Amino acid sequence: MSLTITSHFRSKMESTNPSSIIRKFTFNNSDLSSKVIQYPTITREVGDITGESLSFDIENASQSFNSLNTNRSQLLKTGIFEYGFSTESGTNDVVQLFGGELTKVNLWEGKGKLLFDNKLTKLKRRRAGSSQTPASYTSSAYNPADIVWWICTSYAGLSTTADSSNPDIDYTSWSAWKTILTNDAVLVHAHFEGDGILNILETVQRLTDSFIYSSGDNKIYFTRWFGASSYTITLNDSYITDKINYELYTDSILNKVTVQMSYNTEQSTWAGQVVQVNTVSVGSYGIFEAIYDDTNIWHINSVSAMNLAQRIIYRRGNANAVIKCKTPLRFLDIEFGDDIEFESQVYSISNKILSLKKYGINIETAIMTLEMDEGYGRGGGRWYGFRLDDNYNGLLDQSYNPLF
Amino acid sequence: MGVMQLGTVGSYITLYPDYKYSNVLNLQREDVRTKTGNLYTYIQQGTHRQIKIPESWVSSMNKNLVNSWWQTAANLRFIEDNDYPSSYYTVRILGKEESYQSFVMPYFNIFFEGEIILETI
Numbered sequence: 001m002s003l004t005i006t007s008h009f010r011s012k013m014e015s016t017n018p019s020s021i022i023r024k025f026t027f028n029n030s031d032l033s034s035k036v037i038q039y040p041t042i043t044r045e046v047g048d049i050t051g052e053s054l055s056f057d058i059e060n061a062s063q064s065f066n067s068l069n070t071n072r073s074q075l076l077k078t079g080i081f082e083y084g085f086s087t088e089s090g091t092n093d094v095v096q097l098f099g100g101e102l103t104k105v106n107l108w109e110g111k112g113k114l115l116f117d118n119k120l121t122k123l124k125r126r127r128a129g130s131s132q133t134p135a136s137y138t139s140s141a142y143n144p145a146d147i148v149w150w151i152c153t154s155y156a157g158l159s160t161t162a163d164s165s166n167p168d169i170d171y172t173s174w175s176a177w178k179t180i181l182t183n184d185a186v187l188v189h190a191h192f193e194g195d196g197i198l199n200i201l202e203t204v205q206r207l208t209d210s211f212i213y214s215s216g217d218n219k220i221y222f223t224r225w226f227g228a229s230s231y232t233i234t235l236n237d238s239y240i241t242d243k244i245n246y247e248l249y250t251d252s253i254l255n256k257v258t259v260q261m262s263y264n265t266e267q268s269t270w271a272g273q274v275v276q277v278n279t280v281s282v283g284s285y286g287i288f289e290a291i292y293d294d295t296n297i298w299h300i301n302s303v304s305a306m307n308l309a310q311r312i313i314y315r316r317g318n319a320n321a322v323i324k325c326k327t328p329l330r331f332l333d334i335e336f337g338d339d340i341e342f343e344s345q346v347y348s349i350s351n352k353i354l355s356l357k358k359y360g361i362n363i364e365t366a367i368m369t370l371e372m373d374e375g376y377g378r379g380g381g382r383w384y385g386f387r388l389d390d391n392y393n394g395l396l397d398q399s400y401n402p403l404f
Numbered sequence: 405m406g407v408m409q410l411g412t413v414g415s416y417i418t419l420y421p422d423y424k425y426s427n428v429l430n431l432q433r434e435d436v437r438t439k440t441g442n443l444y445t446y447i448q449q450g451t452h453r454q455i456k457i458p459e460s461w462v463s464s465m466n467k468n469l470v471n472s473w474w475q476t477a478a479n480l481r482f483i484e485d486n487d488y489p490s491s492y493y494t495v496r497i498l499g500k501e502e503s504y505q506s507f508v509m510p511y512f513n514i515f516f517e518g519e520i521i522l523e524t525i
Binding site: 016017018019021022023033237238239240241242327328329330364365366367 | 434436438439440442443444446
């Protein structure tokens with residue numbers, strides 16, 4: 001789901017000589033851009049729920065930050081970094097590329113570093129239930145999206161606002177994710193006795209073959225690759241600045257998957273299991289096996305368990321190719337889940353649809369690093385139905401005469 | 405053409421730069437070239453000017469004044485040509501060591517030489 005930007009922003013972002021660039025760092029609602037010596041590189045990776053911490057190099061010759069020593073309640077206050085362009089009318093047209101809470105201050109004479117953790121890092125500090133009063137979701141069949149919602153709002157303190165104004169959870173992506181899980185009949189039970197919220201979300205990622213991540217706006221996003229993305233960028237030599245790195249590896253292969261189902265928390269037993277094998281992959285590579293047997297969250301029937309097992313063995317049945325390259329700051333709006341139509345003369349690759357796996361935005365050098373993966377994309381068995389006249393699925397036979 | 409001046413309002417000294425005087429505008433600029441040869445240029449907010457003024461035959465009085473400005477990180481006005489005194493840069497003297505460090509031989513403790521490095525603030 002790409003970032004929402006204005007047409008003015010897009011025009012400037014795609015320009016080869018964008019003017020009136022704005023870099024704005026605010027801390028605790030004060031604009032401290034003039035104090036920044038060096039901006040950090042913003043890095044995100046799919047599946048990394050909290051994202052990486054960021055440190056801003058600042059000047060303290062002015063002793064502006066000495067107040068942090070006397071007023072320590074400023075710790076955990078919000079720092080925001082915005083990037084964009086000013087309009088002809090003088091207003092700021094920016095997007096938020098990072099938001100976080102101040103967790104560490106390091107000063108040395110006239111300079112210093114302010115380290116910000118993503119706001120969602122607090123998920124590491126919060127827990128669901130306890131051994132005395134477990135958080136138990138076993139009385140009905142639950143969509144995992146609902147359990148995530150309840151855990152995040154009831155136990156992690158995230159906003160309960162059930163619309164797009166929710167400041168913590170991207171409600172749009174959560175709703176879409178829930179619908180996909182509903183359509184796939186994914187149903188689970190869960191039981192938590194003081195488990196960390198972050199660990200729970202990581203387990204849900206694994207058990208639903210989904211990706212949960214934070215974006216620059218400090219919200220949690222949810223994605224389960226399904227169907228073609230609504231947003232595609234074309235990436236070719238016109239936009240690539242350096243050598244293209246191509247990696248092909250077998251680490252990610254999984255072609256035999258066992259999913260345990262219907263766990264009995266009192267007897268610590270499973271009622272059954274589903275085993276799925278990608279025989280073509282096994283024939284090529286031998287067995288790469290995984291067992292899904294988490295006792296905090298589990299599938300409650302064979303349809304649900306089968307859905308996971310089949311997704312995994314087909315999506316990860318083949319060796320995975322990862323392509324890394326660098327571009328100017330031309331794709332600032334790209335996000336995980338967006339398609340990248342990749343072309344490279346060097347590797348004789350054309351019209352290859354890849355998915356974004358990791359990206360870095362170096363504000364200082366004006367370079368983006370993109371790491372793309374075919375394992376999550378169409379080549380690896382992305383789950384979508386059909387696309388007419390498609391390079392991957394097959395082009396229509398132009399010689400076919402429908403009149404006969 | 406007038407002379408070069410440095411100081412605070414109403415209290416300027418005249419500078420007589422040697423060769424290699426420079427006045428350079430620094431942009432926070434990144435030029436990024438793609439594989440097909442397209443050039444992307446990003447000029448970020450934040451520019452500054454650095455002025456280097458090598459000088460000899462500096463009097464003891466001026467040397468002390470410049471060093472005191474340097475020691476106190478004073479905000480100064482740099483007038484490149486005092487025929488146009490309203491055209492000036494607001495600057496500070498940079499460096500971890502004082503600007504004038506050596507003597508002009510054989511005028512020990514009378515005339516000094518060195519280089520002032522100024523940057524706009």
